[in-house]
Amino acid sequence: MVKKNSRKFDLEQTHRKILLVASELFMEKGFKNTSTREIAERCQITQPNLYHHFKNKKELYIAVIEQLTDSVQKDLTVIIEEPLPVDEKLCKMIHVLLEKHPTNLFLMLHDMFREMEVEYRSTLYTIFKQTYINSLAAVFTDENSLVQLRDGVSVDDATRFVLYNVSSILSIQTTYQRKTKQEDVKKFVDLMLHGLT
DSSP, rough: HHHHHHHHHHHHHHHHHHHHHHHHHHHHHTTOOOOOOHHHHTTTHHHHHHHHSSHHHHHHHHHHEEEHHHHHHHHHHHHHHOOOOOOHHHHHHHHHHHHHSSSSSHHHHHHHHHHSHHHHHHHHHHIIIIIIHHHHHHHHHHHHHGGGTTTTTOOHHHHHHHHHHHHHHHHHHHTTTTOHHHHHHHHHHHHHHOOOO
């Protein structure tokens, strides 16, 4: 009985380690430039052992993205439900993305549409939409936030604009190892909501 539980514990530990290492490598190098051989070596296991846990690299990538976005979405949902003005909600949401998101969102989208077959693409896009697009759209449609988009700007336009700009901040932060300050995020949100003049 002890051996059986010990084996189960070892399998769970290995599974968690694979996800952790794969997450670091995928977020740093992207899907294409990360090999299962490299993941297995860093985990100090064989490739067949890795494939015992995950059928292929694409399924491992999806598991990594699901784990990442699940954590991010929980935090974003809490913020969405807070009775705050739209600028404060956006600042808090951007801080979550800067703290919890280890890569540029554009790299994720690139991997999604350039490296994956249709069935995987569909799964990844659903995860991306639910976590990022729907969460940001909820801010612009929340009656308590009292946001008034100007004429001709739809919720979709506003959501894409915020995502594009947040991706840029994430990219700069990752590339230059620069921590984005709270004042910078406030200024960024103010410029997004009110423009330059």
